[in-house]
Amino acid sequence: MANTDEKLQKIAKDLLEGGEVSLVIGYTKGSIPQRMRPVFITKAQDASRLSFSCYAVQDLAVFLKKPEVKKFGKIGIVVKGCDEKAINALIQEYQLLRDDIKIIGMECNGIIRQNLADKGEAAVSETTVYDKCLICNEHTPVLYDYLVPSENQKLNLSGNIKPYAKIEELDSMSAEDKSAFWKKEFDKCLKCYACRQACPLCYCSRCIVEKNMPQWIDTNIEETGNAQWNLIRAYHLSGRCIGCGECERACPVNIPLMLINEKMARDTYSLFGNKSGLDINAKPVFGVFSESDFNEFIK
Ligand code: SF4
Ligand code: SF4
Ligand code: SF4
Numbered sequence: 001m002a003n004t005d006e007k008l009q010k011i012a013k014d015l016l017e018g019g020e021v022s023l024v025i026g027y028t029k030g031s032i033p034q035r036m037r038p039v040f041i042t043k044a045q046d047a048s049r050l051s052f053s054c055y056a057v058q059d060l061a062v063f064l065k066k067p068e069v070k071k072f073g074k075i076g077i078v079v080k081g082c083d084e085k086a087i088n089a090l091i092q093e094y095q096l097l098r099d100d101i102k103i104i105g106m107e108c109n110g111i112i113r114q115n116l117a118d119k120g121e122a123a124v125s126e127t128t129v130y131d132k133c134l135i136c137n138e139h140t141p142v143l144y145d146y147l148v149p150s151e152n153q154k155l156n157l158s159g160n161i162k163p164y165a166k167i168e169e170l171d172s173m174s175a176e177d178k179s180a181f182w183k184k185e186f187d188k189c190l191k192c193y194a195c196r197q198a199c200p201l202c203y204c205s206r207c208i209v210e211k212n213m214p215q216w217i218d219t220n221i222e223e224t225g226n227a228q229w230n231l232i233r234a235y236h237l238s239g240r241c242i243g244c245g246e247c248e249r250a251c252p253v254n255i256p257l258m259l260i261n262e263k264m265a266r267d268t269y270s271l272f273g274n275k276s277g278l279d280i281n282a283k284p285v286f287g288v289f290s291e292s293d294f295n296e297f298i299k
Contacts, residue, residue, distance in 0.1 A: 004148055022073060024078070079105055081140060081142070082245075092283070093240075104145070108150060110152075186227045186230050190221060196209075198249070199246060238268055240284065245258050
């Protein structure tokens with residue numbers, strides 16, 4: 001019986017051979033066993049390079065915003081459930097046509113944290129995977145054209161591990177203490193914009209931080225500008241972030257960006273009942289107005 005990689009490779013090969021897509025974006029084995037890296041396949045005979053494992057950490061949907069990729073027209077892409085939600089959000093926001101994409105969904109039971117993978121960790125468990133995997137509802141992607149089943153065992157959750165526990169801790173703090181916590185984190189920011197580059201939903205051709213007539217955000221690396229940048233980016237992603245975690249993984253100074261994103265996602269859900277990237281036919285939450293919307297802030 002074909003294993004995961006063989007099934008994946010056959011789907012990609014058939015898509016390329018049949019001319020249904022001219023590019024397949026997927027993962028291939030890295031130069032060390034615990035690493036995978038993105039690969040761009042344009043010839044059917046190269047489909048054998050495709051692979052998938054619990055080290056396939058990158059959200060490949062980020063490449064869909066690149067002009068070099070868009071020029072291929074019809075594209076096949078290998079996605080985990082969390083990353084697939086980015087495709088749905090891009091379709092919702094008219095950045096992508098459903099007919100232009102073939103989604104090769106991977107059943108996924110968790111991705112091992114990169115710092116542990118680098119030390120040789122090979123077992124998917126509640127102590128080795130990312131927080132997002134512990135609250136995952138999309139082990140099977142919500143939308144796909146092809147589905148490749150997982151060979152890994154399902155995560156066995158004991159309930160003793162609390163993902164994103166710091167959010168509850170922050171919620172219980174005074175405004176001053178919360179502000180001090182975030183000031184300390186944002187003070188580390190280098191304004192490298194790796195978080196933006198890694199995000200599949202940061203696709204503006206000219207980011208607000210690069211606009212200087214007027215200058216909305218102080219681009220200096222200092223207290224006010226750092227807070228402005230991180231808070232404005234968080235607001236721009238609120239109701240849109242699909243929780244892939246790539247911004248936090250890209251941050252060279254380890255600012256816990258997922259705490260902000262997850263907090264915004266929880267608040268958007270409790271206020272508007274919205275979860276990003278689950279339905280390509282739903283309108284983006286901040287793109288619609290309802291009289292019953294939460295509006296305490298303008299009273
Ligand atoms: S959040 Fe779900 S789909 Fe995404 S890597 Fe974790 S287990 Fe896989
Ligand atoms: S803000 Fe971060 S977690 Fe959210 S979609 Fe962008 S990269 Fe992924
Ligand atoms: S990746 Fe980190 S350091 Fe770079 S701009 Fe984003 S928050 Fe700042």
